[in-house]
Amino acid sequence: MIFWLLGILISSITYANDAADAKYFSIMGLSSPPNDPSNGFQKDQDAIGLGRKLFFDSGMSASKAVSCSTCHFTSGRYIANESIPAGSSRAFRSVMQITGVAYNRFFFWDGRADSLWAQSLGPIQNPDEHNFDRLSAVVHVARKYPDELDRITSTSVKYQQHLNRVNSWMVSKNGSPPTVSINFIFSLIGKSLAAFQTSLPIPPSRWDEVAKAKITGTALNNEQEKIWKGFKVFTGKASCSNCHDGPLFTDFSFHNTAMPTRPELGIEAGRYEVLPQIKGSEFSCYSLYSDASKEECRHLNYVNQTIDENFGSFKTPTLRNVGTKSHFGHASQFSSLQQMIEHYDRAPAGVHGRMLNTRTLSELKPLGLSSEEKEELLEFLKAL
Numbered sequence: 001m002i003f004w005l006l007g008i009l010i011s012s013i014t015y016a017n018d019a020a021d022a023k024y025f026s027i028m029g030l031s032s033p034p035n036d037p038s039n040g041f042q043k044d045q046d047a048i049g050l051g052r053k054l055f056f057d058s059g060m061s062a063s064k065a066v067s068c069s070t071c072h073f074t075s076g077r078y079i080a081n082e083s084i085p086a087g088s089s090r091a092f093r094s095v096m097q098i099t100g101v102a103y104n105r106f107f108f109w110d111g112r113a114d115s116l117w118a119q120s121l122g123p124i125q126n127p128d129e130h131n132f133d134r135l136s137a138v139v140h141v142a143r144k145y146p147d148e149l150d151r152i153t154s155t156s157v158k159y160q161q162h163l164n165r166v167n168s169w170m171v172s173k174n175g176s177p178p179t180v181s182i183n184f185i186f187s188l189i190g191k192s193l194a195a196f197q198t199s200l201p202i203p204p205s206r207w208d209e210v211a212k213a214k215i216t217g218t219a220l221n222n223e224q225e226k227i228w229k230g231f232k233v234f235t236g237k238a239s240c241s242n243c244h245d246g247p248l249f250t251d252f253s254f255h256n257t258a259m260p261t262r263p264e265l266g267i268e269a270g271r272y273e274v275l276p277q278i279k280g281s282e283f284s285c286y287s288l289y290s291d292a293s294k295e296e297c298r299h300l301n302y303v304n305q306t307i308d309e310n311f312g313s314f315k316t317p318t319l320r321n322v323g324t325k326s327h328f329g330h331a332s333q334f335s336s337l338q339q340m341i342e343h344y345d346r347a348p349a350g351v352h353g354r355m356l357n358t359r360t361l362s363e364l365k366p367l368g369l370s371s372e373e374k375e376e377l378l379e380f381l382k383a384l
Contacts, residue, residue, distance in 0.1 A: 019215045021235065026211035027202055030247040033102035039117050040291035041152060041191045042198060050148040051196025054189065059140055061130040068123070068193065071095050078200060079321045085332060088264045089128045094327035099320040100248040102198035105299045109314045109330040111254060112274040114300055115290075116197060117190035118283040124189075134186045135177055141189055142166055152188065159188060180288075187289040202248075205320065206383040207231070230380025233373050238344070239365075240377075249319035249384065256312040258350025258362035259343075260333045267351050268331070272310040278303065312352035312361055323382035337381055338374075345369045 023029045041047035054060060058067045072095070074081040080095035093109055106112075107119035123129040124137055132140075142149060142163075153159040162181035169178055210224045210231070220228060235241045245251045254271040261267055278300065283289055285297035294301075304310065314330040328334040334343065347364035369377070 019217075021231075022211035022214035025231070025235075025241075025247060025249070026208045026215075027204055027247050028208070028212065028215065030100075030202065033198060036115055036117075036194070036198075037292035037296040038115050038285040038290040039191045039194055040156070041188070042195050044152060044155070044195060046148060046151040047188075047192040047195040048199045049196075050145055050152060051192035051194070053145065053148070054141070054193055055196055057144075059144065060124060060132060060137060062132050062136075066130050068120075071123075071129075072098050074324075077321075079324045082326050085327055086128075090126075091265055091268075092262060092331040094325070094329065094332045096315075097318050097321050097325075098197055098200070100202055100318055101200075103248060104252055106252070106254075106278075106315070110271050110274045111315055112278060113281070114278055114284050114297075116194035117187065118281065120190040120193040120197075121186065121283060135182055137189060138166060138182050138185045139170060142170060142185065149185075149188075152192070159184060183282075183289055187283060190283070202320070207380065210383070226376060226379045227383045228380075230376040230378070230383075233369070233377045234380050237373065238367055238369060238377055240344075243316045243363075244319050250316045252316065254310065254313040254315055255363050256314075256350065256352060256361045257344070257364055258348045258352075258360065259314070259329050259331070261351055262331050262333070265331060267312075267355070269311055270330075271313040271315075272307060275303070275305050275310060308356065308361060311356065312350065319381065319384050322384055337378055341369070341374050341377060345374070 036042050055068045056073070058065055058070075060067055071081050071084075072078060078098055080097055082095055086093050086095075096109070101116060104116065106114055107116060108122070113119040113122060121134075124132050125134060146167075149163055153163045162178075162184040165178045165181040166185050169175075169181075206224075207227060210220065210227045212218075213220055213224060214228070234244075241249075243251050243253070243255055256270070278284060279286055281287065285292050285300050286294055290297070322337070326335060328337065328340045334340050344364060345367045347362070347366045349360035350362040353360035353362070
């Protein structure tokens, strides 16, 4: 009788723990996205509407053939389009997913932008992406979407004044462009793009269906059992959840995981290289074009700057939709999830440690996964 009761107790505890874990890692456990104080238009419906139009507007490029959706919208879904992989001019950076982007604090693989609106302005000006200068971008938006800009700026005397100066200059063409006003409206373009992207819902995946079944006590079918076993490897022996944590499978932080170097790029300093410029960036939370006070920029006030934690570190990407990708690692070092799993299983020392007179700066440790565990882990990742 004692052993029977003990078995029931253990089974009940296991079920409770499994249900809690399933909820924590599913969209059912996702809280509301945080507010970005540097973007006063984040929840403005007119800004969201303009951002949606700009996201798909190929007129936002010098060639009139490139839009945000070129790389971030594929086959009717907001997933990375890697049909045109980045070359050496863009450091082979793989396209990051915009799924759950509202929850991020730093952007780009090295985190050099401290807001989504600042990040959105980068590709527009990049010669190897939109190849558009900010004056051309502002003139394009002001001419094509005047009503939208009027509605958005009607809530802010400051932005309305800057828009009026831009419009007056466009009509008269007298003198040099009003630089500060151009920059304010350029920042508004980024803030509208950010408002749209943060409004996007996160669609449930096959994993979320498995998690829901575990939470409700519904029996899993054979395919779901495989996904669940992979989840247990993910959160257990493989230790993936140490960094790929929560419903979006990211801690939003930066880590050195001894990724292979590319000869063309040399030894990349990663996060450490951009730390000196983040606070003083033209469009940072501290900047003239931010809608936040310095006291509200807590992510900049307390940014980690230590060399041992930042040298060679890159952002932990979300694993949502990772099964749709064909390039993995910050510099597209791998071409399959299997290769990534093998890398993390081996846990090489990497190249950064010896530059600081230590064996390694990598956080990885050999996992010793069996072939079966690797297959289970792969099934889970493909279900995200």
